[in-house]
Amino acid sequence: MTAVPLLKVKDVSKFYGSRIGCRNVSFELYPGEVLAVVGESGSGKTTLLSCLSTRLMASSGIIEYHMRDGQYRDLAHMGEAERRFLMRTDWGFVHQNPADGLRMTVSAGANVGERLMAVGDRHYGNIRAIASDWLRRVEIEEDRIDDQPRAFSGGMRQRLQIARNLVTAPRLVFMDEPTGGLDVSVQARLLDLVRGLVHDLGLAAVIVTHDLAVARLLSHRMMVMKDGAVIEQGLTDRVLDDPREPYTQLLVSSILQV
Numbered sequence: 091m092t093a094v095p096l097l098k099v100k101d102v103s104k105f106y107g108s109r110i111g112c113r114n115v116s117f118e119l120y121p122g123e124v125l126a127v128v129g130e131s132g133s134g135k136t137t138l139l140s141c142l143s144t145r146l147m148a149s150s151g152i153i154e155y156h157m158r159d160g161q162y163r164d165l166a167h168m169g170e171a172e173r174r175f176l177m178r179t180d181w182g183f184v185h186q187n188p189a190d191g192l193r194m195t196v197s198a199g200a201n202v203g204e205r206l207m208a209v210g211d212r213h214y215g216n217i218r219a220i221a222s223d224w225l226r227r228v229e230i231e232e233d234r235i236d237d238q239p240r241a242f243s244g245g246m247r248q249r250l251q252i253a254r255n256l257v258t259a260p261r262l263v264f265m266d267e268p269t270g271g272l273d274v275s276v277q278a279r280l281l282d283l284v285r286g287l288v289h290d291l292g293l294a295a296v297i298v299t300h301d302l303a304v305a306r307l308l309s310h311r312m313m314v315m316k317d318g319a320v321i322e323q324g325l326t327d328r329v330l331d332d333p334r335e336p337y338t339q340l341l342v343s344s345i346l347q348v
């Protein structure tokens with residue numbers, strides 16, 4: 091890991107009218123670091139992820155991103171075209187429901203290839219070869235390249251969504267409950283796959299999950315949210331093995347009893 095954070099988040103709050111979405115969240119994320127955001131339903135995880143990924147505008151606070159040119163940019167002051175470009179190239183966003191992150195009526199190959207075209211690749215043969223390679227990497231048979239994702243199982247769709255996001259070698263990936271809608275055996279395989287890819291590609295990631303097992307497996311660091319605020323953060327193993335806050339202790343013990 092280098093000494094320069096990829097993302098600097100200072101005092102970010104989001105209000106929906108008078109309702110608190112998240113409040114005073116601060117942290118830094120370094121290249122290659124995986125941060126899990128955990129907490130019960132309604133604690134503000136999705137709100138925070140939406141602010142970080144510029145899907146929502148924070149009500150206050152600053153989010154800065156270390157661009158490839160070495161400059162920090164305040165995401166709130168970024169132009170729409172630049173923001174979109176970032177989202178299609180340097181960032182990925184893996185939705186819980188693959189249908190939200192895929193184009194369901196174009197082929198698997200086109201779903202992956204589209205992102206390459208966004209970074210300027212125009213050579214059809216090249217795009218198809220890379221798409222095919224990515225299908226293999228996410229364990230989808232290469233002869234399914236011309237099938238549409240609606241002909242895929244839930245697990246395959248999620249793996250395709252991951253391939254679509256990673257093909258442009260992003261530096262930062264946001265994931266919202268990436269294994270949420272899948273059954274347990276499929277989840278385990280997908281988690282292994284995500285862990286391998288994140289490690290091999292040296293990706294930084296922010297992963298929202300209510301599943302502490304997912305956080306344990308994937309993340310280096312963890313933030314626990316309650317009522318919109320971060321109540322505890324630290325190295326994942328430390329937080330899970332030695333939770334300091336009573337609320338975190340409750341979360342951890344309720345999982346252990348299952």
Ligand SMILES: Nc1ncnc2c1ncn2[C@@H]1O[C@H](COP(=O)(O)OP(=O)(O)OP(=O)(O)O)[C@@H](O)[C@H]1O
Binds near residue numbers: 110129133137138
């Ligand atoms: N569009 C919205 N309008 C008004 N309030 C909202 C909106 N989105 C979220 N909230 C409120 O903000 C708070 C945080 O919600 P958020 O969805 O971020 O929590 P979460 O931890 O992601 O929950 P879940 O795990 O159920 O997705 C909740 O009180 C929620 O009701």
